[in-house]
Amino acid sequence: MTAQQPSAVARHYRQGGLLRKIDEALDRLYPGHTTLTTDDLHGVDEFHIGGHAATRELAEHLELRAGLRVLDVGSGLGGPARHLAQHAGADVTGVDLTEEYVDVARRLTDRVGLADRARFQQGDVxxxxxxxxxxxxxxxLHVGMNIEDKGRLFTEISRVLTDNGLFIVYDVMLLGDPTLVRYPLPWASEPELSFLARPQEYRSLLRRAGFDMVAEHDHRSRAIQSLRDAGDAHRRISTPHNPPGGDTPPAPINVAMGIDASTKIAKLLKNIEEGLLAPTELICRLR
Ligand SMILES: C[S@@+](CC[C@H](N)C(=O)[O-])C[C@H]1O[C@@H](n2cnc3c(N)ncnc32)[C@H](O)[C@@H]1O
Known part of the structure; x- marks a missing residue:
């Protein structure tokens, strides 16, 4: 990663006023609500294909029990971390490059009363x-696509994990010709910010960093359904007074994606349907 890239990535994600947009989305979802639970936030705080259903399934593979210390690498708005803290009683630390996301993650966590079990800090993974x-x-979850030096990333993760520690990667990976991949995508508006890699590159870098592969799952079919649903949700909420894109409240599920959410979802869906990209889960264990 060049010195310019981390700040360009953070600029891609930073929106300004994100908490206000989330509050507006929550008001639309739960008019007149006074209290919030982690479950109420699922429509707005998870930024990966499959949303909360994917988080729940991946969490099963982490073999958690209360008190285990979990690192959420690129924790975004904190939804996945809060799920682990709430439902598995884990002690979760999230790290993310984008200050605004870290700030929103902390505030949402305070609101649902989980601040003692889910902490967030700004940093480069x-x-x-x-x-x-x-x-x-x-x-x-959906972070490696922004990181050029995945060898360094996995070496860092192996350094901070205990021996036999499980590590799960759930990234959008490259299957086809990279020159055919269409942009904008949720993690990069243009190819310069996107560092897609093939599953075999991930596996080889993970092995080199000290991990043994435990299992691999291709989540393409679920992704196609979930992206079609997300696109439909966006279209339903878009009216002549609230067109897709521009400075208008997006459909709740797309809040974190900011402007052009519907275009980004449509391009991602097309790339997956054409077999160029696939959301892939790699489960591995530190030797
Ligand atoms: C698509 S979002 C996924 C967020 C979260 N994992 C989730 O699934 O809801 C990608 C996240 O990776 C973060 N990110 C990208 N590059 C990073 C880096 N080098 N260090 C830390 N965070 C990074 C971004 O700020 C963003 O929050």
Whole structure:
């Protein structure tokens, strides 16, 4: 990663006023609500294909129990981390490059009363601000597509995990010709910010960083259905007074994606349907 890339990635995600947009989306979802639970936030706080259903399924593979220390690599708005804290009683630390996301993640976590079990800090996951063996588990949901130096990323994760620690990657990976991939996509408006890699590159870099592969799942078919649903939800909420794109409230599920959400969803769907990209889960264990 060049010195310019982390700030360009953070600029891609930073919206300004994101908490207000989330509150507006929550008001539309739950008119007159006074209190919130983690479950109420699912429509707005998860930024990966499959949303909360995917989070729940991946969480099963982490073999968690109360008190285990989990690192959420590129934690976004904190939805996946809160799920682990709430439903598995894990002690979760999220790290993310984008200040605004970290701020929103903390505030939402405070609101649902989980601040003692889910913490968030700003940082670059290719230089993790933690000592060796600080965590029992780690996961990374839809982050590697923004990271050029995945070798360094996985070496960092292996450094902060304890021996035998499980690590789950759930990224959109490259299957076809990279020159045919269409943009904008949710993680990069143009190809310069996108660092797609093939599953075999991930596997080889993970092995080199000290991980053994445990399992691999291709989530293409679920992705196609879930992206069609997300596109439909966006179209339903878009009216002549609230067109897709521009400075208008997006459909709740697309809040984190900002403007052009419907175009980004449509391009991602097309790339997956054409067999160029696939959301892929790799489960591995530190040797
Ligand atoms: C598509 S979002 C996924 C967020 C979250 N994992 C989720 O599934 O809801 C990608 C996230 O990766 C973060 N990110 C990208 N590159 C990063 C880096 N080098 N260090 C830390 N976070 C990074 C972005 O700020 C963004 O929050």
């Amino acid at each position: 290719t230089a993790l601000p933690f000592p060796r063996a600080s965590f029992d588990r780690a996961w990374m």
